[in-house]
Amino acid sequence: MCRWLAYSGSPILLEDVLFHTEHSLIDQSLSAEQSVTTTNGDGFGVGWYDKRDVPGVYRDIRPAWNDKNLQAMAAQIESRMFLAHVRATTGSPVQRTNCHPFSHGKWLFVHNGLVNDFGKVRRDMAFAIAPELFPHIWGSTDTELMFLLALTFGMEGDVEAGVARMAGFIEHLAEENGVDDVLQMTLGIADGESLYAVRYSTAGESRTLFHSASRDATEEIAPEAGHFSRNARAIVSEPLSDLEEEWVPVPEATFVTITKGDVSYQPFAPIAP
């Protein structure tokens, strides 16, 4: 399964979170429940904010643990906000343009889950994307189209509403095309100022999602870093084994906003077209 992680707070080295921990994003993927399908050999990506208007994005089909370039880069780059993702493909080719995070302008977007029976709704999803955004389709994933649809539906002005309309539109297509339980979704979104997360699935049984409530819990994602700011927060797909009581599970059908350490919830429901 995919796993993702988001961080917001004072700048820390990417490597402190990606590599130098006992319970890193990567380890979670390796020791997560395995089946006879591929689980984690399908790509890795990280998007980070620094001095520029737009984030940097590094995505590759190599797993993070055997990518020396990523390790070198993560050892040098400090960032106040980043999203990282390990991928397990649900069918589309393994290529960089199908790895998360997806980006557009200041936005970053990661997803754990899938659009069920994607083949039945893919064409309609693609054509609902604003024509000026259509050229920004570089890959062939459900996630890339979800992202561009959310932008089409106004995410830039109101993140929650844009995502809700995207979810509502996809559920509408599902009805029209006889697809059950179409959306399985935890999303991570960033714009350089705030982190946003969504936990929602059509069938109401979403993959897990947690956020840290305090600095102490946030330090758990990178014990060796040791210099987390008071307002540092993280969002993770799986809880870490330690300090479980300080990792707050995000309820089903919830939209989370984290700005400068302040965490707020809204109920999340798709907005039908």
Place this chain on the structure above:
Amino acid sequence: MCRWLAYSGSPILLEDVLFHTEHSLIDQSLSAEQSVTTTNGDGFGVGWYDKRDVPGVYRDIRPAWNDKNLQAMAAQIESRMFLAHVRATTGSPVQRTNCHPFSHGKWLFVHNGLVNDFGKVRRDMAFAIAPELFPHIWGSTDTELMFLLALTFGMEGDVEAGVARMAGFIEHLAEENGVDDVLQMTLGIADGESLYAVRYSTAGESRTLFHSASRDATEEIAPEAGHFSRNARAIVSEPLSDLEEEWVPVPEATFVTITKGDVSYQPFAPIAP
């Protein structure tokens, strides 16, 4: 610039044509006219027919000359019909799914040229692809959409008509969207029985294309092979330096069919929608 080559005749080792010649496809690309844009570092592909119903396809972003896997494979595989292509991207990402040849069932498809101002017509091209073929879009090139459009417009029953309708449709979109000289095109197509080629451009100044008229000329593509059958024929983007008089330039606006060594021409004109 892209370069491609097609072969039909008794089986020969792929390596005889791809690597073991002085004037190989690869060499042509390297010593072709260079500019400050990339010309040949953007990928290579070969599709070949053997005992199965469908061809094998090998495509990678590595140039052919530094891909040991391709060299090993080409040293082992004999084939009676194959298409090979070196790519120079005109904008889309460098990934395997954007390399030629494209394939679907028994079909192989390569292209030298481009759809001018592709961004303005891409969405409409994608929309016009038959819904059941839409899931077969894995990349983001003009060529992949041209191929799926030709299939949509009946290429399986009549190759020339399917391609002509595809060309006509794209020129129609160009008019509607203010795009000049939209098509620049030499195409190579195979179905396991015959080779087909098209040389056509909206502005009437297509890239070069040649076919061999005799075994002697065909041997020129692989001098060391030395065992070409009487009906062996090749189609190449550029003539070889030797025996130039035996390489027949394909005229502008022409559709070529090669079946068991017999070469026939038809005038080619787009069929407007």
Place this chain on the structure above:
Amino acid sequence: MCRWLAYSGSPILLEDVLFHTEHSLIDQSLSAEQSVTTTNGDGFGVGWYDKRDVPGVYRDIRPAWNDKNLQAMAAQIESRMFLAHVRATTGSPVQRTNCHPFSHGKWLFVHNGLVNDFGKVRRDMAFAIAPELFPHIWGSTDTELMFLLALTFGMEGDVEAGVARMAGFIEHLAEENGVDDVLQMTLGIADGESLYAVRYSTAGESRTLFHSASRDATEEIAPEAGHFSRNARAIVSEPLSDLEEEWVPVPEATFVTITKGDVSYQPFAPIAP
């Protein structure tokens, strides 16, 4: 952990064994015992014999399941003898030249295991390789050096003796450099005529190794193939779950030869220098 498989018999499609089975080499790797280290995302390789004097070799850092080129190739190529290997690195970089099988002339060589504390003996191993073979070091693995040492010590004339001298030499270096339990080894070797396997470790607790005793058992590696010849035999790292009683465990310290379906054992012991 690494896994490998060898086949000898009438030609079958590579894909029948590599992909079209329930209990394929790849599945074994995925559902094998997992730890927090990488186990199977570090590369895949296959070497196969066909009409040429030397085998073809395909090795890549992508896992087999997400490599379309390998899948296409395996769907086209039939072979009477081949070795396949999935890699889990024990430290050296993940690059094609560090994937198995290694090859030289007609020889193929795969390994499951390691040279313990390789850093302490690597230099001496490298310098014991015959000077004319030294230029054939392309990577940085223990296995590549083991192979070139076996060739140096006469594998071409007597496979068992060459391997035994290589093992004895490495154990000698281990003594000199204070390395315990230096060799952990199951080896698969082929020369186009026969398959050879070795199961030996300094500490006497080697990884598992099995060979099939009959056609019925051999069919287990590729149930859908259904056309195994009477003399078809396979060697595998792990037994398949079905027909376990027909998979013969290779005893510790044993050298196996399979020629045209005949299986013979020799006791194996390192020959000290």
Place this chain on the structure above:
Amino acid sequence: MCRWLAYSGSPILLEDVLFHTEHSLIDQSLSAEQSVTTTNGDGFGVGWYDKRDVPGVYRDIRPAWNDKNLQAMAAQIESRMFLAHVRATTGSPVQRTNCHPFSHGKWLFVHNGLVNDFGKVRRDMAFAIAPELFPHIWGSTDTELMFLLALTFGMEGDVEAGVARMAGFIEHLAEENGVDDVLQMTLGIADGESLYAVRYSTAGESRTLFHSASRDATEEIAPEAGHFSRNARAIVSEPLSDLEEEWVPVPEATFVTITKGDVSYQPFAPIAP
């Protein structure tokens, strides 16, 4: 042919030098003298210094122009000192561990040139590397061995002497093994404080090398950057077309040191063993 570039001065974005110029390192490679051998599709690398003790290094077999990860990274990273290199292989495999720059601790090392008849001296070169450095051989290039030999011969204490002994040792091996004109060499070396360059060849006809003498000339490598410090200096394989009079050719057999903008020369001669 290979090309390299070094920069020292106040921090600038890597992309200003690598991508956003008319006469970039990459363009030079593309429009340099071409032959029918590969010239520039064999890899790219950049090593840069920032806040850490050691530089970051990014190397890949993809050409720089089609590597989105490199482009993203170069758009975010500012550095006061870096070396960049485009590779054309002289025989060894195309893999990341064979791309420049090579690194060890605080050191970076790039090379344009070759060790002639490398196969005849490779083993002896490898043997002469200090045993504790031998495990740091990850690839199979002449350059990597030259670097580790220079370290073996004292480069850490005296760069010029270490390199001179390395060159002298290789020329000695050449004599013993009947190799003419063994060294063809322009080297770029950095330690985070200074840049060093060497221009020397056994036959006295080295590839070109230039350094900038002023800020104005240095700006030529990145006209759009526009904020070069007074002490900014660059070293390049080829002069830029503009302001040629401000690019100082490094004479044959010369060792250059650039520290905080001060440029000094020493005559360079190999020190025989």
